[in-house]
Structures are given as C-alpha cells and as structure tokens.
Amino acid sequence: LSTPVYDYVVVGGGTAGLTVANRLTEDKNISVAVIEAGFNAEDLPEVFIPGLIGTGISMTTLDWAYATVPQENLNGRTLTVNAGKALGGSTVINSMIFPRAEKQQYDVWGQLNNDSTWTWPELLPFFKKSEICTPPNAFQTTSGVRFLESVHGFSGLVKVGFPNFFFQQSALWRRATEGLGFPASPDLADGDPHAVGIAPNSIDAANNTRCSAACAYYTPFSGRENLVVITNATVSRILWANSSGPNSELVASGVEFLVNNRTQTVGVSREVILSAGTIGSPKVLELSGVGNSTILRAAGVTPVLNLPTVGENFADHVHSWANSFTNITLTKDVLLLNPAFAAEQEALWFKNRTGLYSAVPRSMGIAAPSDVFDSDELSTLIARAEANLTYFANQFSNGNPALAKGIAAQHEIALGLYRKNQELPLEINVEPGYSGPTAFSARPARNYTSINSMLDAPLSRGRTHIVSSDPLIPPAVDPAYWSHPFDIAVQVGGIKLARKMLVAPPLDSIYAGEFEPGVDKDTDADIEEWLRGVVASDNHEVGSLSMMPQSFGGVVDTSLKVYGTTNVRAADASIIPFTVSAHLESTVYMIGERAANIIRGVQA
C-alpha cells in the first residue's frame, strides 16, 4: 500500500488543531489530515451536558492526566495537570468559561517579539472570527449579564452564550465585590477584565449543550472530502526528508503514528502543524529529534537539531479556594447530597434543556495588585523581585543563556505592569457550592459558598521533557510551581481577598462560618503552609514552544514556524510566551484562527 500524502498534517485534533484544519480545508484544493490520539466523544452525556462539567476529568479515556514530578515548593506533592484526550482536545472536558484576558498582557507577546501584529488590537479580529455569539436575552440581562456587541463575533463557529439560570450567590457576590471597589464589567471579553461580571460560556444557547472544538470546527464539516481525521492515533514523530532546506534547515516529509501499537505513516507535501497542546507538542518535537540534545540522548532519542529551549518556559495557573458554610438551601451541593433531586434535574435537561444541568453560571473577576496588596507591600515585593531578577531568570532557564534573557525580559515587563497596577495577577470567582481540596465523603454534608482564587500571572517557569523514546511514556512535567516568591505572596493575598469577599455585604447575609482554610489559619504563614499542601493546577499550561526571538530562547517565530525547520509550525497554547490572566480557550481559538491565516498567507 502506498503512503497517503496530504498538503498539511495537523498533529492533535484539539482546540487549535481543529481550528487550523477547518480553515485550511475551506479551500477545496487543500488536503489536510488531522491525527488525534483520542476518540470522538461528542455523543457522551458527560461531554455534551453542561452541568456535568468535571466528570470528564474523572474519565481516564478522556484525560491525559499528566502527573507532575514531585513539586519541591508544594511539600513534594505530585499534582495532576489535566488535558483533554479526544477530538476537540481540552474543550471536551473543560469548564466552558469563555472570557478574554487583559489587553496589556496580549501586548506583551508583541513587545517580546517586536511585532505589533501580536497585540490586542490586531488579535481582536481573530477572537471575533472564532465565535458565533448569542447575545443575552431579557432574562439574562435582568439577571446581570452585561454585553458589548462591538467586541463579539456573530459569524464564527464556536457557539458562545450565557447561562439560563443563576444561583443566588452569584448576584450577592458581585454586589459584595463591587462594594470592595471592583468595577462592574461592561463585558468580560472586552480586554479590560479588572472588574466583575458574568462570564460567557462556550455553549450552544439554542439547546444548552457544550460547544467543543469538535462541535464547532469538525462535526458540521465532517463531510469535507479534503479533511481526513484519524482518531485513536498517537503521533510518535515527525519524519524528516533526507535533503534539507535552503539554510540546511530540516524539512518534514511525513508523520509517524501508532494505532493499536502498529506504526503507520502519512506523507506531507507542505507543512506539519503541531497542535498537541503545551505538553503534547514539545513531546512530539523531542521524539522527532528536535530539542536539547543532552535531554534527547538521555531519553534514547538521536538528536537531529539542537533547539535547547523546546519544553522550557512552561507556566501554569495555580488554583486555590476559600469556602464557607451557607444558610441558603439551593446550591450545587444539593445535587450531591440529594441523588433524587439530581435525577430530577437531569431529567429536566433531557426534557426541555432546563434545570441545574443546563448551564455553568459563573460570576467572576480579575483582581489588580491594588486589590491584593497595600502600596507599601506591593512596592517591597516589586523591589525584591527586581533586585533578584537575574538570579531567577538564570534559575528558570535550565542553563540556557538566551532563555535567561527572555525570562528576564518577561519579568521586567511584568514588574513594570505591576508598578502601573496593570499586571492582573489573580482570578477570583464564586462557586455556588463546595469548591476546595476535601473529598465529598470527608467534608461536612452541608451547603457551601466558595471563592476560587487563581494565581493567573505566575513569574515561576518550569519545563516538560521526554524521558523515553517510547511515545506511549508520558513526559516529565515540572511546572516548578511557586518557585518565585512573588507567586506565593500573590496566592496568599488571594485567599485573604476571598475571605474578605465571603463576609462582605450582602454576601455576609448567607455566611454561616468559614470551613477552609479554617479559622485557625490566621497569619500569612499559616495560610501559606496550608496552601502548600492543597493548591492544584488550573490546567492552563502554556509556553513550552514559546513564540520569542531566538535571542530570547524562543522555539517558534512570529509566523509560528519552529526555528531550524522549513515547514513545521506550532499552533496551540504552547506558543504563548507570557501567560495571560484568563481561562485560555478563547485565546487558543484566536491562535488557531491566526495560524490558519498565516499559513494561507492572508490577512484577517
């Protein structure tokens, strides 16, 4: 049998991968093969019923569930970084929260690359291009949804809408938070999220079902003859042509993958696009011989191109919580406490798409430094970080001088934004029920109000690298959480802010005592110690194939091309050089849309 050859081969049919594949195959003359390790899970209730979010990550078939190496700063704990393993990638198991980050943070990508096309005003058209938004109806508007038509798209493919019901805590929390000085957001997608509001969701508002990347970019187009999707197929490596490109660059000629442990190959005539996610994409590149030669040799892979920063500059958001008992009767807890009630609610979803499973209402906001620290505390933290800037940049760069410069540049920019109160370090959102580290069976069987507090702008940087030439062996993922002291101070500050919110009027009217961290965790040191034992990954990992100049230790250039290759690009969360303060899905779709345009050589 002859090997099939496609114009483009996309490695990973996830959020960005399906976006790129869809847009390229709009041209009937272009053929694209997508190779995806997972299966098409769109017909699973755990996937399409919004209220079942969280179930996906308990299904090993849908989740890579990457284990970190023991985290030195978190009591040596091994944490799980979840990532979707299905057609649609992480959008199949995520929480469907769909806001955007702060303009200034996207602008940093342009600043690091001296390229204004990677800044907010130039990227906004790609955010809009990806979405088909259903504006809020009268009920949603009366319930507090605020909406700016000018920042949304209405002819894209990802269905975006708002919840069709709200828990009592949502409005109480928003009023409490506004009372603490947070402005009311005109729209959480407007690039200015230092505010509170109701988040949009990646949901089909017509029938209250999840809209994953598969729902948006694949299912309606599965009949395209020029789009071939191969599922249950794990890519093991890129194949290189014997001849090299003009500057002795590597030329990809195909992709090798495993189906039921049998090796298969496809050929590629134009380009390979790596879209296997922040942990999957560097893994494939390293298995293909591109990376830090010392690390590759130790894993048993023969190096073909020494690109030592592959897998480095890894950053992740870090999750924590404060929660209280509440004296209201309807919270999400009731679904766990009362199985008969849960069954009724699920039946309502099937009957007419209503009930508590029909939406994931989320009121949220992004805190500014001034919400977390007083001005003296902040000045001291910034001054200390500036004084130690070179030390930490060297620490985080794994011995690579160019990357040390890149990380130093990132820290310098971040600290400059902190001084202007513009680096937004924390997401705070209200959970209308229990959210925290204690299992259902181990906590009091009561109703809760929880505040999720996420470190969204970490200065810490880690890495992910293969440890074996076997493509089925997971890489060693080391996010190096909390390796910068600034991150610890922010996360401790986040718990104090969350606690303040729980007892601020009018949320105080439903407060029935703190559960976690617990009143005995009084001082900053107490909170820090508790957090070390409980914080979790927010599954927002980025940066392992960073878009930065080579002089800064980047792996891809601003056309997303991997340095030293003629025809391999990356398009997924791995290219984000500087993490942004938002859930990442909308940002990754934007990257996919932008990547497709770059590949096609057209403007927005």
Ligand SMILES: Cc1cc2nc3c(=O)[nH]c(=O)nc-3n(C[C@H](O)[C@H](O)[C@H](O)COP(=O)(O)OP(=O)(O)OC[C@H]3O[C@@H](n4cnc5c(N)ncnc54)[C@H](O)[C@@H]3O)c2cc1C
């Ligand atoms: C549990 C969870 C909750 C989240 N909640 C939210 C949220 O509410 N809102 C939000 O905005 N963001 C959320 N996120 C983050 C967001 O969904 C991701 O950042 C984003 O979808 C990542 O897109 P990606 O294209 O980089 O990777 P993915 O979408 O993960 O796609 C990578 C794809 O590559 C495949 N793959 C990997 N390795 C191989 C290989 N060797 N061969 C073949 N295929 C391979 C994977 O199976 C996957 O399908 C969440 C993430 C998770 C995991």
